[in-house]
Amino acid sequence: AAHGLRPTGRWRVRLRPWSVLLRLCVGGDGAVWFKAGPPAGAFEGALTASLARWVPGHVLEPLAVDAARGWSLLPDRGPLLRDVLAREPVGPGDWEQLLRQYAAMQHALTSRATEIERLGVPAVPAGAAAGVLDRLDTAPLSARDRAALRELRPRLLDWCAELTALGVPDSLDHADLHDGQVFRPAPGRFTFFDWGDAVVAQPFSSLAV
Known part of the structure; x- marks a missing residue:
């Protein structure tokens, strides 16, 4: 009005x-x-x-x-x-x-x-992404999906470190x-x-x- x-x-x-x-x-x-x-x-x-x-x-x-x-x-x-x-x-x-x-x-x-x-607004900096992934480990996932997430974790840490090193805020x-x-x-x-x-x-x- x-x-x-x-x-x-x-x-x-x-x-x-x-x-x-x-x-x-x-x-x-x-x-x-x-x-x-x-x-x-x-x-x-x-x-x-x-x-x-x-x-x-x-x-x-x-x-x-x-x-x-x-x-x-x-x-x-x-x-x-x-x-x-x-x-x-x-x-x-x-x-x-x-x-x-x-x-x-x-x-x-x-x-x-x-x-x-x-x-x-939630903050999810690159350094916290692995923690977000870890929380999914307690989610109701299939054994296959859970194994895939765990296998991805080391690569995710490398990617996050690479992004952080760029210095982009x-x-x-x-x-x-x-x-x-x-x-x-x-x-x-x-x-x-x-x-x-x-x-x-x-x-x-x-x-x-």
Whole structure:
């Protein structure tokens, strides 16, 4: 209401174990999205609002946030990159531009890593990755998967040491970045959203997604 928006159509609800998402029509072709995340991702609203201040143009600016509840009301900045890919060719230059913009955002946020952690975003520095792997050893895994993880541990330690030696500071990692989490409103322009799985980590880990 503070933004002069009024629901004008039916709500579309998507329920998932990790979130509740509502799409509301607000007149014409306009729409807004309401998201409620789980306790583990309750930081998302506050993080989204902070990112809109720190790296405007790279992320959505929320219409409203209830940080205590982990609720967010977000504008629609479509189309999704996934929808664009389904209807028209996207060349290597577009992918390069997407990665450049994402990397530029991560670089700009390196000095904010401590502030991001204070918002409740988990920190997983390269040196702690082996501990994360060790915790999986108590998870309900098959004997085959458990053996594979244990076999991987020495290699993981080497990889983490190699990353640490590069001296690249930790930054925000989306940790679930794919073509359904990026708006492409125009060629060469990308907007990143949905930060409920984010971590503070070695930024090169994004390259594995």
